[in-house]
Amino acid sequence: MLKAPDHQVAGHQARDGSLGPLVDGSGHFYKPLQNLDRGSKELAFYTSFNSMNGIPPRIRRFFPSFHGSETFQASDGSGLLPHLVLEDLVFGRKNPSIMDVKIGSRTWYPGVSDDYIQKCFTKDMKTTSMSLGFRLSGLQVYGSEESGYWKPSKKAVQSFTVEDVRLALRKFVSSDVGWASDKDTLPDCSLATRIYGGPSGVLAQLIELKEWFEDQTIFHFNSCSVLVLYEKESALRGKTHGAAVKLVDFAHVLDGNGIIDHNFLGGLCSLIKFISGIVAEANKALHGLESSADGLELH
Amino acid sequence: MLKAPDHQVAGHQARDGSLGPLVDGSGHFYKPLQNLDRGSKELAFYTSFNSMNGIPPRIRRFFPSFHGSETFQASDGSGLLPHLVLEDLVFGRKNPSIMDVKIGSRTWYPGVSDDYIQKCFTKDMKTTSMSLGFRLSGLQVYGSEESGYWKPSKKAVQSFTVEDVRLALRKFVSSDVGWASDKDTLPDCSLATRIYGGPSGVLAQLIELKEWFEDQTIFHFNSCSVLVLYEKESALRGKTHGAAVKLVDFAHVLDGNGIIDHNFLGGLCSLIKFISGIVAEANKALHGLESSADGLELH
Numbered sequence: 001m002l003k004a005p006d007h008q009v010a011g012h013q014a015r016d017g018s019l020g021p022l023v024d025g026s027g028h029f030y031k032p033l034q035n036l037d038r039g040s041k042e043l044a045f046y047t048s049f050n051s052m053n054g055i056p057p058r059i060r061r062f063f064p065s066f067h068g069s070e071t072f073q074a075s076d077g078s079g080l081l082p083h084l085v086l087e088d089l090v091f092g093r094k095n096p097s098i099m100d101v102k103i104g105s106r107t108w109y110p111g112v113s114d115d116y117i118q119k120c121f122t123k124d125m126k127t128t129s130m131s132l133g134f135r136l137s138g139l140q141v142y143g144s145e146e147s148g149y150w151k152p153s154k155k156a157v158q159s160f161t162v163e164d165v166r167l168a169l170r171k172f173v174s175s176d177v178g179w180a181s182d183k184d185t186l187p188d189c190s191l192a193t194r195i196y197g198g199p200s201g202v203l204a205q206l207i208e209l210k211e212w213f214e215d216q217t218i219f220h221f222n223s224c225s226v227l228v229l230y231e232k233e234s235a236l237r238g239k240t241h242g243a244a245v246k247l248v249d250f251a252h253v254l255d256g257n258g259i260i261d262h263n264f265l266g267g268l269c270s271l272i273k274f275i276s277g278i279v280a281e282a283n284k285a286l287h288g289l290e291s292s293a294d295g296l297e298l299h
Numbered sequence: 300m301l302k303a304p305d306h307q308v309a310g311h312q313a314r315d316g317s318l319g320p321l322v323d324g325s326g327h328f329y330k331p332l333q334n335l336d337r338g339s340k341e342l343a344f345y346t347s348f349n350s351m352n353g354i355p356p357r358i359r360r361f362f363p364s365f366h367g368s369e370t371f372q373a374s375d376g377s378g379l380l381p382h383l384v385l386e387d388l389v390f391g392r393k394n395p396s397i398m399d400v401k402i403g404s405r406t407w408y409p410g411v412s413d414d415y416i417q418k419c420f421t422k423d424m425k426t427t428s429m430s431l432g433f434r435l436s437g438l439q440v441y442g443s444e445e446s447g448y449w450k451p452s453k454k455a456v457q458s459f460t461v462e463d464v465r466l467a468l469r470k471f472v473s474s475d476v477g478w479a480s481d482k483d484t485l486p487d488c489s490l491a492t493r494i495y496g497g498p499s500g501v502l503a504q505l506i507e508l509k510e511w512f513e514d515q516t517i518f519h520f521n522s523c524s525v526l527v528l529y530e531k532e533s534a535l536r537g538k539t540h541g542a543a544v545k546l547v548d549f550a551h552v553l554d555g556n557g558i559i560d561h562n563f564l565g566g567l568c569s570l571i572k573f574i575s576g577i578v579a580e581a582n583k584a585l586h587g588l589e590s591s592a593d594g595l596e597l598h
Contacts, residue, residue, distance in 0.1 A: 106404070162558070217572070257461075259430060259431055260568060260569050262565030263404060265565050266561030266564050266568075270558060
C-alpha cells in the first residue's frame with residue numbers, strides 16, 4: 001500500500017531501490033529517520049513542538065501534523081527503519097504546483113563539524129542562499145492537461161541564479177506554459193494577485209509567519225524549507241485553489257535560547273519582498289497605475 | 300581648533316599621534332579617508348546617498364548629515380589627507396550615553412579577499428555577531444556627576460557574551476550606577492520605558508528603520524553600525540533626553556541590486572527583540588501585570 005510520493009520536488013526519493021519517504025494514499029507521509037542523528041533530531045523536534053502549549057493555531061497550521069513514528073521495512077529494502085508519520089501535504093490536491101524554498105543565507109550553524117560547515121558554506125555561496133537569503137531546492141509548476149508539469153531537474157534548480165529564481169517565482173503563478181519550452185515567452189503572472197496576493201494568499205501567510213519569527217525565540221530553524229503549494233486548475237476556474245505555506249525539514253532545528261532566528265527571518269523577508277514585488281506589478285498591470293498601492297498593502 | 304572627539308566609543312582614535320577622526324567643536328566631525336579603498340567607498344556612499352531622491356525624511360534622519368570632504372593635515376601628522384565632513388552626532392549633548400552596535404551576523408561579503416573573509420568570520424564567531432545577529436563595538440553609559448561614565452575597554456567589549464550584551468542593554472537605561480563597580484547590583488532599568496519605549500523612543504526609531512529595510516533594495520549595509528544616544532541627566536529631570544538612533548560607518552556598503560539587506564535586517568530584528576523585551580519587563584514592573592501588553596505594543 002505504501003508507495004513513493006507522486007509530487008516530491010526535493011530531498012531523497014524512494015525510487016529505484018533508494019531510501020526515501022513513502023505515502024499511504026490516505027493522507028500520511030512516512031519519512032525515514034535519516035542517518036547520523038538527524039532523524040532523531042527531527043523526531044525530537046516534532047515531539048516537542050506537538051506537545052508545546054502557547055503555539056497559536058494560526059502558526060501551528062504552517063507545520064505538517066505529526067502522528068508519531070512507526071517502524072517498518074525501508075524503501076531501499078535495507079531492513080526495518082523508524083519513520084516519522086506526518087501529514088501528506090499534497091493529499092487530495094489535484095495537479096499541485098509546489099515550490100520548496102530553503103530559507104536562510106547560512107544553512108550551517110555553530111557546533112557542527114568543520115567539514116559540514118565547509119560543505120554548506122560552499123553550497124550557500126554557489127547557490128542563491130548567500131545573496132538572496134534563500135534558494136529554491138525544487139519545484140514543479142503545473143501547466144495544463146496537455147503540457148503537464150514544468151519540473152526542472154535537481155541539478156538545474158541548484159544552478160539557478162538570482163534572475164532564474166525571480167523568473168521561477170513568476171512562472172509559478174502564470175497560466176501560460178509557453179515559457180516552459182520557449183525561452184522567449186515570458187510568464188504572464190495571471191494568477192499572481194489570486195495565489196500570492198489576497199487576504200488568504202501566499203504573501204499574507206508568509207507575513208503571518210514572519211511576524212511570529214520576529215517574536216519567537218524558542219527554535220532556530222536551520223536549513224529548513226518553506227513549501228508553497230496551490231492548485232492551478234481550480235484557480236483558473238475561480239474555485240478554491242488551496243494556496244498554502246508550510247514549513248518542512250526539521251533535522252537541524254536548535255533551541256533558540258532567547259534569541260530570534262535572525263538567519264531565517266532575514267531570508268523570509270527577502271522572499272516576501274520578491275513575492276510582494278510580483279503582486280504589486282500584477283496589480284499594476286491589471287488595474288493601471290492608480291491602484292498600484294494595493295500590491296504594496298501587505299508590506 | 301580641531302581636536303579628538305570626547306565621546307568616541309569605537310573605531311580608530313586620534314590620540315597619541317594616531318590617525319583618527321577630529322571635531323571642530325561647532326558641529327562637524329572630520330573622518331579621515333581610511334586606507335585601501337574603504338575611505339573612497341564611504342565618500343562615494345555619502346555622495347550618492349546625499350543626492351538621492353526618494354529617501355523619505357523619516358529615513359534620512361537616521362544618517363549623519365554630510366558636507367563634502369576637506370583635505371588637511373591628518374591627526375597622526377603623516378601629511379595631508381582628505382577627510383569626510385560629517386555631522387558631529389554628539390555636538391551639544393551633555394554627558395551623552397552612547398552605544399555602537401555593529402549589525403549583521405556576517406560582517407564580510409562576497410567579493411572580498413579570502414583573508415578578509417577569514418578575519419571577519421573569526422571575529423563574528425568569537426563575538427556575539429553570529430549568535431545574536433549583532434555585537435557591541437563600544438559603549439559609554441553616563442552614571443552621575445560623581446560616578447562619571449561606565450566605559451568598558453575595547454578588549455572587554457569585544458569579549459562580551461550574549462548575557463553581557465543583554466546586561467549592557469539594561470545598564471544603558473539604568474539610573475543606578477552601583478552596577479558599574481559592583482557585580483551584585485543589578486541595573487534598575489528605570490529609564491527603559493522613557494528612552495527605549497514611547498512614541499519617539501529608541502524602539503520606535505528602530506522599528507521605523509526596520510520597515511525601511513524590509514523594503515529598500517538600493518544598498519547593502521555591510522559591517523555598518525547603529526549608534527544609540529541619549530542624555531541621562533535630562534531624562535532623569537523629565538526633560539528632553541534626545542534619544543536617537545543613527546547609522547554610521549559606510550566603508551563596506553554595496554549596491555543592493557534589487558535584493559533586501561537580509562543580513563542587516565535579521566540582526567536589526569534581533570536587537571529590536573532584545574530592547575522590546577526590556578521595555579515590556581519595565582512596563583510590567585511599573586504598572587503591574589494588567590498593562591504588560593503596553594510594552595509589546597510596538598512589536
